[in-house]
Amino acid sequence: MEVAIRTGMHRLTPDPTLGVVADDDSRLHKAKLALFELSASGIGPVEVVVYESSIPECKPGYGGGRTMHAIFASTALVEGLAHDELKAMLAHQLVHIERGQGINDRLNEALASGGIRRTAGLAVSRHLEHVADRDIQRFGADPSALAAALKHLPRDRPDSLREHFAKTHPSTSARERRIKIRSVARQVGLRLARPIQKASTLKGRAID
Numbered sequence: 542m543e544v545a546i547r548t549g550m551h552r553l554t555p556d557p558t559l560g561v562v563a564d565d566d567s568r569l570h571k572a573k574l575a576l577f578e579l580s581a582s583g584i585g586p587v588e589v590v591v592y593e594s595s596i597p598e599c600k601p602g603y604g605g606g607r608t609m610h611a612i613f614a615s616t617a618l619v620e621g622l623a624h625d626e627l628k629a630m631l632a633h634q635l636v637h638i639e640r641g642q643g644i645n646d647r648l649n650e651a652l653a654s655g656g657i658r659r660t661a662g663l664a665v666s667r668h669l670e671h672v673a674d675r676d677i678q679r680f681g682a683d684p685s686a687l688a689a690a691l692k693h694l695p696r697d698r699p700d701s702l703r704e705h706f707a708k709t710h711p712s713t714s715a716r717e718r719r720i721k722i723r724s725v726a727r728q729v730g731l732r733l734a735r736p737i738q739k740a741s742t743l744k745g746r747a748i749d
């Protein structure tokens with residue numbers, strides 16, 4: 542199975558030298574079950590690929606020879622998360638897939654080539670992470686499980702990864718705070734922002 546999804550600006554893409562777990566691996570079954578329980582029928586087939594890595598991470602891309610959407614999850618992530626937490630993490634990736642967030646990288650590239658400061662694109666990137674956290678409920682995932690899952694993400698990455706992640710993602714505590722605020726707001730019947738519109742088409746381009 543192909544693991545080498547597009548590299549480039551994203552350093553978090555699985556390294557092609559990392560091994561993919563076998564079809565009968567229990568960690569793959571755990572991830573498949575979590576994905577199966579999400580109501581992602583509007584997106585089309587999404588494959589889950591579990592690869593060997595000691596860093597808990599997860600990201601969308603393409604699988605099946607780039608013919609279908611895929612979520613790449615490391616063994617450390619799958620092993621470390623409870624079922625509901627894993628569902629929430631996968632749902633976060635589904636939001637990225639639905640919104641075609643490869644646009645994120647393309648936006649940054651366009652901004653850079655247009656001479657616009659990259660920080661503008663990075664701000665958009667961080668915003669889209671909050672949006673992806675917010676919209677996981679649309680797939681049947683639990684925001685409090687996502688908050689719990691975030692605690693498993695490494696606070697300490699190798700320098701290059703940490704730097705990239707810190708630029709493109711809000712801090713974990715900022716994400717946890719937003720999740721909590723939304724949860725409290727829901728309890729009192731407040732609506733902080735409109736849910737996203739369903740993407741009418743998914744473009745056949747890289748989503749990483």
Ligand SMILES: [Zn+2]
Binds near residue numbers: 673
């Ligand atoms: Zn994300």
